[in-house]
Amino acid sequence: MPRRILLLCLLIGSLLLADSASAAGPPEFFKRSPFTAELEVYSGGISGDSIGAAYQSATRGDYGVRFTFGFLKALNFNLDYMYSNQSRSFAAVSPETATLPHGSLVMRANNLNVFFGSGEFNLIQTEKAKFYISPGVGVARNGSRDLTLITPLGGASVPLVGGRAVTFNLGAGVKVYPRKRLGLRFDVRDHISQGGTGSLNPDLDLDISGNTLPNPQQYFGRIPVQNNLVFTVGLIFRLL
Numbered sequence: 001m002p003r004r005i006l007l008l009c010l011l012i013g014s015l016l017l018a019d020s021a022s023a024a025g026p027p028e029f030f031k032r033s034p035f036t037a038e039l040e041v042y043s044g045g046i047s048g049d050s051i052g053a054a055y056q057s058a059t060r061g062d063y064g065v066r067f068t069f070g071f072l073k074a075l076n077f078n079l080d081y082m083y084s085n086q087s088r089s090f091a092a093v094s095p096e097t098a099t100l101p102h103g104s105l106v107m108r109a110n111n112l113n114v115f116f117g118s119g120e121f122n123l124i125q126t127e128k129a130k131f132y133i134s135p136g137v138g139v140a141r142n143g144s145r146d147l148t149l150i151t152p153l154g155g156a157s158v159p160l161v162g163g164r165a166v167t168f169n170l171g172a173g174v175k176v177y178p179r180k181r182l183g184l185r186f187d188v189r190d191h192i193s194q195g196g197t198g199s200l201n202p203d204l205d206l207d208i209s210g211n212t213l214p215n216p217q218q219y220f221g222r223i224p225v226q227n228n229l230v231f232t233v234g235l236i237f238r239l240l
Contacts (some may be wrong), residue, residue: 032072033070045059051128083112089107107147129177144162204216
């Protein structure tokens with residue numbers, strides 16, 4: 001389990017224990033409240049290659065929609081879809097063969113799609129604002145990928161199947177309600193993707209001028225765990 005997730009679990013556990021010791025009855029987080037529902041659209045930015053070393057990536061925009069519901073006083077649940085036109089690349093070196101010299105292998109991944117759920121623990125609540133921490137889990141998928149081999153003899157490129165990875169996310173932020181049915185959310189969230197094998201198409205070969213490099217997947221190995229730091233501003237519509 002990533003260290004940040006472990007620290008978050010310890011923090012939440014401490015808050016629950018402290019609340020249980022200070023008041024009779026159930027902890028504050030588990031006190032029932034009327035059912036609430038919110039719909040939110042948001043936009044912001046997603047980190048570049050300064051966060052995580054697995055892929056080289058450029059900072060891009062992100063866009064998403066979030067549905068929030070709750071029936072406990074200090075705990076809500078979120079269901080999210082986030083899209084970013086982020087383009088990432090992962091490089092390896094191809095060996096020299098009898099027919100091909102050393103070259104560069106570059107795997108590119110485009111159009112990041114993330115589906116995730118998260119809890120929303122309201123640490124401080126006022127009539128007009130809520131400050132929260134928010135852990136969650138989801139799945140990230142690339143809309144398209146391709147693989148390119150470049151050698152002194154020339155280059156070749158082939159499309160790949162889309163890549164998927166399980167992600168954990170840890171966020172914090174504030175929701176402000178200037179009107180009864182409208183609100184704003186300011187959120188910062190780190191999406192932590194598990195390492196993977198960088199699976200390519202089965203039986204994939206790359207051909208340059210009649211020369212073949214078979215099974216290029218073996219040169220990538222395991223892709224390290226990576227982070228995507230996301231900043232968003234959202235417009236909230238209270239449904240209930």
